[in-house]
Amino acid sequence: xQRHVSFSFSAPYYTLNNVTPATKYIWVVCHGYAQxxxxxxxxxxxxxxxxxxxxxxxxxxxxxLDQTYGRVGASWMTKEDRETELANQRAxxxxxxxxxFEDIDFDHYKLILFGFxxxxxxxxxxxxxxxxxxxKMVLWAGxxxxxxxxxxxxxxxxxxxVIGCIGRQDIYYSxxxxxxxxxxxxxxFGKNTRSLVFEGKHEVNREELMRLASKF
Numbered sequence: 280x281q282r283h284v285s286f287s288f289s290a291p292y293y294t295l296n297n298v299t300p301a302t303k304y305i306w307v308v309c310h311g312y313a314q315x316x317x318x319x320x321x322x323x324x325x326x327x328x329x330x331x332x333x334x335x336x337x338x339x340x341x342x343x344l345d346q347t348y349g350r351v352g353a354s355w356m357t358k359e360d361r362e363t364e365l366a367n368q369r370a371x372x373x374x375x376x377x378x379x380f381e382d383i384d385f386d387h388y389k390l391i392l393f394g395f396x397x398x399x400x401x402x403x404x405x406x407x408x409x410x411x412x413x414x415k416m417v418l419w420a421g422x423x424x425x426x427x428x429x430x431x432x433x434x435x436x437x438x439x440x441v442i443g444c445i446g447r448q449d450i451y452y453s454x455x456x457x458x459x460x461x462x463x464x465x466x467x468f469g470k471n472t473r474s475l476v477f478e479g480k481h482e483v484n485r486e487e488l489m490r491l492a493s494k495f
Contacts, residue, residue, distance in 0.1 A: 283363060288339075292375045293320045295333035298383075304414075304495065305388050306333040307376075307405065311396030311421070313344055313352030319395075322483050326492065336375050338401070339367060355401045368401070369408050376409060389414035391495060395483050396451070400424045407431040412439075415495055419444040420452045420481055423460055429467050441472045444487070446479030 293316045298305070306326075310319035316337035323333045338355035356364040390413045394402030399421025406413060407427050412434070418441065441464050445457045457474055464472040477487045 281360075288367075290339055290371055291316070291337055293317050293335045293337070295320050295323055295335070296326075296328040296331060298332045299329070301329045302332050303330045303389060304332070304391060305383070306331060306391045306393060307402065308333060308335045309355070309394040309398030309401040309405070310335065310337065310353070311398050312354055313342065314395075315351065315353055322485065322488065325485070325489055334375070334379065336372065336401075336405075338397075339371060355397050365404070368404065372405050372408060380411070385412050389495065392416045393419065394421060395419045396421045396481065403427060410434040412436055414439060416441045417444065417491070418442065418460075418464075419483060420446065420449055422452070422456070423463060423467070427467070432467055435468065437469070437471070439468070439471060441468045442475060442491070443472070444475040444477070444491070446477055446481065446484060448479060449481040451481050 304326075306323060308320060308323060310316050316335040320333055320335035323331070326333065338353040340354045340356070342352055342354060344350040344352050356368060390411055392402050392406055392413050392415070394400070394417070396419070399418045400423070402416070403418070403424050404427070406416060416439070443457055443460055443464060445452055445454060447454065454476060457476070461472065461474055475487070475491065477484055479487065
């Protein structure tokens with residue numbers, strides 16, 4: 280018989296830059312499967328540090344990436360004991376973001392939510408859970424959680440934009456799947472959705488990310 284126990288748990292998150300009077304953008308970025316937030320957050324080091332503050336939470340499960348037990352990555356969740364995993368994820372998000380955003384007036388900042396691969400589901404669930412007034416939600420090479428409905432995003436501003444991104448050589452997530460996701464995103468968010476297809480693999484292409492961010 281499966282039983283559960285609750286206990287205190289410590290987990291990391293990472294930031295890039297600081298919030299100052301000059302800050303204009305706050306980014307929340309969720310890494311992909313088998314990545315670490317420590318390195319994923321560095322993908323955004325091209326952003327002007329005086330204007331951009333970046334927060335990178337990390338999946339609660341770690342794994343070795345090779346048989347030498349040298350490289351380590353993290354995962355957001357699996358299908359095993361799914362509801363417990365989701366509850367733990369929400370508790371972690373609360374612990375990370377509630378203190379940071381306690382004094383944040385979103386009228387003065389543009390919030391950008393970014394997820395890559397498995398992090399797409401993580402950042403979408405985070406948005407539905409915290410209901411922050413985001414400016415952009417970027418879903419890069421990943422699928423939107425099936426359990427989320429339009430009611431979960433009624434809080435979103437009519438001006439909020441959702442952007443789906445995919446590389447033409449992505450072996451995990453095809454343009455056909457992106458087309459299907461685009462239909463669903465329109466059902467969830469209305470007309471303020473668009474897609475970006477670039478020449479690249481299953482990766483956060485730096486040049487495309489820089490080009491996209493320059494338009495925010």
